[in-house]
Amino acid sequence: MPARKSKSQARELLFGDLWEFDPAPESAPAHIDERYRLFINGKYVAPKSRKYFDTISPRNGRKLSEIAEANEADVDAAYSAAAKAFPKWSALPGKERGKYLFRIARLLQDRSREFAVAETLDGGKPIKESRDFDLPMAAAHFFYHAGWADKLDFVAPGRTLKPLGVVGQVIPWNFPLLMLAWKLAPALATGNTVVIKPAETTSVTALKFASILQDAGLPPGVVNFVTGAGETGAAVVNHPTAAKIAFTGSTGVGKLIQRSLAGTGKRLTLELGGKAANIVFEDAPIDQAVEGIINGIFFNQGHVCCAGSRLLVQENIATDFIARLKRRLAVLRVGDPLDKNTDVGAINSKEQLGKIRELVDAGIAQGAEIHQPSCKLPRKGFYFPPTLFTGVSQSQRIAREEIFGPVLSVLTFRTPDEAVEKANNTCYGLSAGVWTDKGSRILNMASSLKAGVVWANTYNKFDPSSPFGGYKESGFGREGGKHGLLDYAQLD
Amino acid sequence: MSLTITKTPKCYVGGKFIRSESGRIYPIHRSNGEFFANIPLCTRKDLRNAVEAAAKAGSGWAARSPYNRAQILYRLAEMIEARRSEMQDALKLHGASTKDASTEVQATLDRIVHFAGWADKFEQILGSVNPVASSHFNFTITEPVGIVGILAPEDSPLLALMTLVLPAITAGNSVIAMVSKGAPYPAILLGEMLATSDLPGGVVNLLTGDRADTLPTFASHEHLRALSAVADAAEAKVLQEGAAESVKKVVLHDPDTDWFSDSHDSPYGIRSLTEAKTVWHPIGN
Numbered sequence: 001m002p003a004r005k006s007k008s009q010a011r012e013l014l015f016g017d018l019w020e021f022d023p024a025p026e027s028a029p030a031h032i033d034e035r036y037r038l039f040i041n042g043k044y045v046a047p048k049s050r051k052y053f054d055t056i057s058p059r060n061g062r063k064l065s066e067i068a069e070a071n072e073a074d075v076d077a078a079y080s081a082a083a084k085a086f087p088k089w090s091a092l093p094g095k096e097r098g099k100y101l102f103r104i105a106r107l108l109q110d111r112s113r114e115f116a117v118a119e120t121l122d123g124g125k126p127i128k129e130s131r132d133f134d135l136p137m138a139a140a141h142f143f144y145h146a147g148w149a150d151k152l153d154f155v156a157p158g159r160t161l162k163p164l165g166v167v168g169q170v171i172p173w174n175f176p177l178l179m180l181a182w183k184l185a186p187a188l189a190t191g192n193t194v195v196i197k198p199a200e201t202t203s204v205t206a207l208k209f210a211s212i213l214q215d216a217g218l219p220p221g222v223v224n225f226v227t228g229a230g231e232t233g234a235a236v237v238n239h240p241t242a243a244k245i246a247f248t249g250s251t252g253v254g255k256l257i258q259r260s261l262a263g264t265g266k267r268l269t270l271e272l273g274g275k276a277a278n279i280v281f282e283d284a285p286i287d288q289a290v291e292g293i294i295n296g297i298f299f300n301q302g303h304v305c306c307a308g309s310r311l312l313v314q315e316n317i318a319t320d321f322i323a324r325l326k327r328r329l330a331v332l333r334v335g336d337p338l339d340k341n342t343d344v345g346a347i348n349s350k351e352q353l354g355k356i357r358e359l360v361d362a363g364i365a366q367g368a369e370i371h372q373p374s375c376k377l378p379r380k381g382f383y384f385p386p387t388l389f390t391g392v393s394q395s396q397r398i399a400r401e402e403i404f405g406p407v408l409s410v411l412t413f414r415t416p417d418e419a420v421e422k423a424n425n426t427c428y429g430l431s432a433g434v435w436t437d438k439g440s441r442i443l444n445m446a447s448s449l450k451a452g453v454v455w456a457n458t459y460n461k462f463d464p465s466s467p468f469g470g471y472k473e474s475g476f477g478r479e480g481g482k483h484g485l486l487d488y489a490q491l492d
Numbered sequence: 493m494s495l496t497i498t499k500t501p502k503c504y505v506g507g508k509f510i511r512s513e514s515g516r517i518y519p520i521h522r523s524n525g526e527f528f529a530n531i532p533l534c535t536r537k538d539l540r541n542a543v544e545a546a547a548k549a550g551s552g553w554a555a556r557s558p559y560n561r562a563q564i565l566y567r568l569a570e571m572i573e574a575r576r577s578e579m580q581d582a583l584k585l586h587g588a589s590t591k592d593a594s595t596e597v598q599a600t601l602d603r604i605v606h607f608a609g610w611a612d613k614f615e616q617i618l619g620s621v622n623p624v625a626s627s628h629f630n631f632t633i634t635e636p637v638g639i640v641g642i643l644a645p646e647d648s649p650l651l652a653l654m655t656l657v658l659p660a661i662t663a664g665n666s667v668i669a670m671v672s673k674g675a676p677y678p679a680i681l682l683g684e685m686l687a688t689s690d691l692p693g694g695v696v697n698l699l700t701g702d703r704a705d706t707l708p709t710f711a712s713h714e715h716l717r718a719l720s721a722v723a724d725a726a727e728a729k730v731l732q733e734g735a736a737e738s739v740k741k742v743v744l745h746d747p748d749t750d751w752f753s754d755s756h757d758s759p760y761g762i763r764s765l766t767e768a769k770t771v772w773h774p775i776g777n
Contacts, residue, residue, distance in 0.1 A: 140625075156760065158758060159760065251739065254739060255737065256736075258739065259732075262728075262729045262730075262731075262732030262735075263726075263728055263729030270739065272739065442773060442774075443771075443773070446769070452768065452769060452770065453769070453770045454771045456772060456773050456774055458628065458772055458774060461624075461772055463624035463625055465622040465624055466630050466632070466770055466772070467620075467632045467770050472738075472739065473738065474739075475739060476739065478768050482620055486763075
């Protein structure tokens with residue numbers, strides 16, 4: 001007699017708290033100083049402002065170190081050093097400039113674990129991400145661009161690339177060291193010198209990185225670090241010596257910078273916010289897609305400009321797909337970022353936690369249905385549970401505004417055209433994801449989506465050779481590949 | 493002797509020949525001071541209408557095959573060549589010598605043919621296949637930004653205008669151009685030639701008038717995704733400040749630009765009016 005097919009679904013195996021993981025904290029030392037000064041002209045120097053501010057570890061809310069606050073005079077000193085270093089650095093044969101970058105890549109690899117722990121302590125991201133993603137990728141960016149330094153005659157046929165001069169750079173707190181690498185490597189490979197400002201909540205790894213520049217023997221003044229908050233950033237952006245400003249951060253600040261540079265003749269590239277659609281078709285490899293959606297939004301606590309914060313799932317598979325997402329959500333491990341088993345770490349700052357809460361409250365108030373797994377959050381520090389909203393409509397704030405946190409908004413669609421229309425219905429255009437088994441559909445969707453990066457059957461993948469940057473209000477300019485080089489050079 | 497039938501100059505917008513919605517005009521004169529015609533004095537409302545026309549035409553033009561775009565651009569050269577003497581007269585009307593008028597038309601024709609050839613080639617220069625470390629076929633292609641606003645200079649009223657328009661439309665953008673105020677007639681004639689060139693109506697829209705009237709709208713209109721402008725320092729500031737509202741690209745050209753220079757014959761002008769899109773395509777079974 002044939003076995004009768006059960007009408008009820010197979011029961012899930014729920015272990016509850018029976019098999020808890022033991023804590024597995026990463027124990028490598030991070031070597032964090034009690035206080036960090038500015039790095040100008042090859043030396044750590046006390047700020048002329050004489051002021052320092054605390055940097056807080058979001059992991060427990062405790063003070064980690066203190067950081068110099070650069071005022072206008074400090075920023076001016078940094079620009080002077082960079083301008084003084086420019087003639088020699090830009091005249092150095094490309095192959096010699098490249099050797100410095102190769103050295104930097106190697107030295108960063110050597111100290112990779114130490115930097116990963118520091119990054120996690122200072123920024124709150126899970127150690128497995130800083131260890132397996134941020135650090136290797138940062139080193140890869142230096143290694144890749146090192147090899148370009150003596151090949152600038154081959155980037156643009158008929159033209160050669162010449163440096164711009166002193167470049168001012170302002171970077172965000174979500175990938176402190178990686179964004180530093182994205183900014184410094186192409187600027188230095190093309191022969192520019194740099195004044196760079198890390199984000200005020202995540203300056204530690206940048207200032208540690210300055211010691212790598214010293215160890216590599218990089219000539220003084222080629223790279224200068226000034227730390228501080230918005231006022232320091234404004235001083236960097238508005239300094240008359242800057243030939244170009246490169247900014248990664250929010251669209252709001254990007255617009256302010258674009259406005260303040262109007263009429264100055266300075267070049268500008270902006271890598272700003274996003275509200276990416278991650279689109280799942282009925283024929284998608286479902287288990288893989290669930291993993292991809294989870295990674296797309298909860299990677300780095302959702303503090304990712306290209307995060308897949310809008311899930312568009314085809315209507316006929318939506319119920320099942322959402323159920324699978326919820327199951328996956330329930331087994332994400334949220335907690336101490338220093339624990340090697342942690343999937344979702346700490347929210348970068350108290351301020352950011354407040355912003356996430358505000359938008360999540362707006363989602364509830366505007367009628368979306370919230371789902372959060374029951375998970376114990378550490379009592380101290382800044383944490384937010386992974387969150388999923390269903391029944392979201394396009395006009396709601398959680399479908400329009402960048403939350404920059406672990407919050408996914410789920411919408412549905414019926415046809416590919418509807419998916420494209422909904423995906424493109426945003427002022428942003430940084431990235432998008434497409435999940436389907438059909439190669440022709442991938443390419444068709446990729447050409448219809450107004451986004452600078454389209455991932456098919458994957459998400460949040462990066463590579464130094466792969467240009468990254470957005471359409472529309474997600475900014476202009478690209479980072480990575482030959483496209484990125486062109487944004488740090490003039491064509492001669 | 494019968495009286496000459498004079499032409500009423502009209503702007504070319506959405507494939508149609510229009511007057512300004514405002515009804516405003518300004519007179520232009522021959523170099524000897526004799527009245528020639530009235531030219532539409534376009535307003536910001538005309539600009540907004542033109543943006544609508546460009547938006548309608550844009551997706552179709554962007555979807556044309558590069559080979560088709562190449563042939564249409566070449567067809568434009570054919571249309572101008574066939575009416576070369578008329579175009580030279582238009583330039584002479586504004587004071588150009590016979591020799592200068594001839595040189596400018598020739599340079600314009602050469603540039604159009606040059607860009608016609610780029611239409612199906614620039615991708616192989618500007619795009620890339622990227623050797624990523626994971627199992628993906630990763631490539632970067634160029635896409636048009638959408639609608640481009642163009643502010644042409646007073647001098648070289650045909651050549652400079654086309655030098656700004658060509659990289660934009662070769663890439664698949666549609667454009668709205670404010671042409672030379674003092675020497676608008678070559679652009680009026682160009683509109684008639686565009687209309688017979690197989691270029692879909694709305695891809696190139698030409699407005700006449702005072703740029704001061706429309707400059708702030710060029711700067712702030714959020715459906716214009718890029719500006720390519722010959723502007724003085726004060727105008728540049730207005731354009732860049734307005735552009736910040738919607739994070740649009742602004743490509744500024746020096747008013748002292750030598751429009752006859754071969755340096756304009758490159759794909760890098762196209763690059764600044766495109767977006768780069770990177771696609772990660774899986775490799776697997």
